[in-house]
């Protein structure tokens with residue numbers, strides 16, 4: 001239904017004034033010829049010292065920031081009319097979506113429903129992993145009193161956020177038939193490539209088991225000391241039947257297959273080895289958060305114009321190199337029959353390496369234009385991605 005933009009925005013403001021009804025607001029997309037203050041804004045009511053505040057969360061593409069406002073202060077920020085193309089509002093008994101067209105018209109969609117506000121402040125975000133769980137103490141994330149060690153807090157949060165994405169990704173892949181439903185006789189197989197001290201490996205095993213999902217997990221790391229340490233911990237925890245470790249190069253691992261491949265900060269081209277292994281072994285779901293990106297950086301010798309505007313600045317060249325690496329990786333995955341997305345899996349304050357590539361094997365054959373796009377990009381920068389070499393592209 002089309003209506004005037006002013007009327008539509010007014011309706012949202014009226015709802016925002018009634019904090020007892022307000023559940024959630026999301027501002028996203030960009031209106032034609034307009035700049036938005038950030039990529040996306042999420043707003044929810046939170047209870048702080050007995051008062052309702054509106055908590056605004058926004059990302060600048062690297063870090064997430066949150067700030068609390070009284071309802072009136074929030075309305076006075078004028079964000080509803082600050083260039084966003086989509087406004088999604090949930091109140092207790094209905095949702096209202098407004099899409100602002102190129103002509104500045106408001107297309108409104110209303111849907112009845114029951115929505116409940118979660119008034120908890122983000123600092124109280126429910127923990128997925130209980131820091132006092134014995135395995136977290138054994139692997140060295142928590143101290144002997146069950147508290148996360150300050151030096152391990154970032155890793156603990158990275159692992160937790162990784163799992164927050166793994167579980168729904170897995171459930172959707174199972175529902176869509178891309179991954180077979182696991183059973184005790186045919187457990188889900190997961191490999192963690194470049195597992196290091198296996199914080200993620202153990203957490204994935206323990207968390208999925210706690211959710212009743214039968215799993216068999218293998219951690220691969222080139223370091224023999226990691227294999228010995230991790231297998232000893234598995235033995236001590238009495239879980240070595242369903243979790244084990246091998247000291248192998250990813251590219252030469254003796255592991256033949258896995259339903260799910262994960263990798264958290266596998267160094268430089270070890271991420272390419274992980275992706276190549278996954279494609280060649282027909283892994284159905286892949287979640288990798290790459291680490292440093294030296295391969296393409298080193299190949300970015302000649303800059304095609306007008307890109308020197310960016311590359312003459314060291315930090316921008318480095319970031320562009322990171323993006324180019326991951327974009328090329330994603331395109332190769334797409335051309336290999338995967339549906340691929342890039343996700344910011346954790347706020348930048350916990351690691352600057354916070355991009356995750358998620359790929360689901362759908363078998364879809366990519367359009368020839370996608371192959372051309374890939375070839376053009378590689379030719380433009382005169383680069384040959386490690387993943388392309390590994391997959392003989």
Ligand SMILES: C[S@@+](CC[C@H](N)C(=O)[O-])C[C@H]1O[C@@H](n2cnc3c(N)ncnc32)[C@H](O)[C@@H]1O
Pocket residue numbers: 155193194195196197198199200220221222223226248249250251263264265266267270273291
């Ligand atoms: C930065 S650490 C990350 C470890 C772990 N995933 C984590 O997030 O705590 C990278 C790990 O990858 C391992 N690694 C690097 N290149 C590898 C390769 N080609 N094959 C196997 N392991 C590799 C290293 O030994 C190291 O333990």
